Amino acid sequence: MTVQQVKIARHTTGRGARDRLVARVRLDGVEVRDGALGLQARDGAGASICGAIGTLTPKGRTRTRAGGSFAGGTVAVVGTARNGSTTLVLRGRNLDLSAIADPARLGLRVGDALFAGDVLR
DSSP states (O other): OEEEEEEEEOOOSSSSOOEEEEEEEEETTOOOOSEEEEEEEEOTTSOEEEEEEEEEEEETTTEEEEEEEETTEEEEEEEEEETTEEEEEEEEEEEOOTTSSSOSEEEEEETTEEEEEEBOO
């Protein structure tokens, strides 16, 4: 798994934590069309947040979608399968990511397959 991009916008003023997360992940050699989706974000000190997001469902020939709750907010996932690989874009809103510092590693579970990748800066 290659983590191509991760952006976290932290908003700590007002009504508590309302963090946003945008992650772009490439799963090389795998075309993912459906299955249960889980996410884990871990920082360098070992603290992590994990949970099930939802079920990927096919939308058209090459796209998949999933959505659900994670870390007190919502996450929407759009996947595109092409040429034997899948790119997933995760967008989270109103998340509470205060338990972790900047994520150093992301993990994904799609069906029975597990993927992990380092966040490159």
